[in-house]
Amino acid sequence: MKVLIVTLDLNGPGGVAHYYKAVKPHLPNYVNFLFIGKRYKSWNLPSCFRLIFDIFNFLFSVNKYDLIHLNPSLKTDCFFRDLIFIIIAKFFKKQVIVFFRGWDISFEEKVDKKFKNLFRTVYCKVDSIIVLADHFFKKVRSWGYSGPIYCETTTVDERLLKSFNRDEIKTNKKIIKILFLSRIEKAKGIYEIIDAARRLNHYPLKFIIGGDGSEMKDLQKYLNKHPCNNVNLTGYLKGDHKINSYLDSDLFLFPSYHAEGMPNSILEAMAFGLPIITCCTGGIADFFADEKMGYIIRPKSVDDIVNKLKLILANPEVLSTMSVYNLNYARNRFYSGVVANRLLSIYENTNKKV
16 A cells, blocks of 8 residues: 655744644555645745646646545635545545644534535545545535544654653742743633733742744734733743743643634643643634643633633642643543554555445
8 A cells, every 4th residue: 555645844933834744654664645736945936826836736647646645625716626626636646634624613504504415426435535524524414425534633742852851840839930932823722821820920830831823013012002911921932942831831722713723832831731721612622621731611611711710729739739730631542652652543544445
């Protein structure tokens, strides 16, 4: 069996590139990659010509492989682009796996209203589908897909953890450090964090906000208008700076009310032994154990953030218990070697259908 993974350039940002950079070292040599979309660290074409180039490149590659693994998001451009790849692969009688990496709720509604027949005509012909949340599983079934659907996770790159030992970390219980690490976007709950920090300004808490995004300038204006001395904006973090932010923190706060698939940052935080405070959205709802891994809060609820942090301040020993639980859970479920083995099992199960 020879497998071709069709995906975005691994030099780029985002969850898809992160996933395949992490699992690639664990994949055998019969699995190869074909990159589509924007190229990083190399030449680039305008988007319309780039699509044409990608289609022709795929045409010249597809017949060398037995199984084609596509990685679209459920949104307009990806849906129709990968529809073309499915048609080509099936013309050459290849097996196809579709892994829906992102999921746009507004486009989901368009599929329900306009594109359900198109989904059934093309996407329902693939051999297996992978999703990141039970809601996505149920929706794909409702659109008529009757083949195998696998509910998977994203991953934690084990190389981040090569010198990590949580037992060696001396947590400063006098000040609890709370980390947010993600894109700075309104739907990530970033303003709820600031408002909670303002209300907790005189408590022994420090909020570290790492990341960059479209909301950064407005967030800085908001902080200038509503200053609080317990918030530190670090900007985008990567490499050792990113690792150190996990090591230096006691708790991970992710109040996103966006329809998350499976946020890498939560998985990484768990792997570094951080308890989590988060909303129950997307794939988070499928695995998160409230009061064991941390605490579930309601979307857009500043009160919930404040109340959960006060609860932790009153019972700081729960952080240690949650830390151990999250370490073990992440090691058994999210490490890149474990995730790569599950992916290979999906390939094998799909190949057995021949």
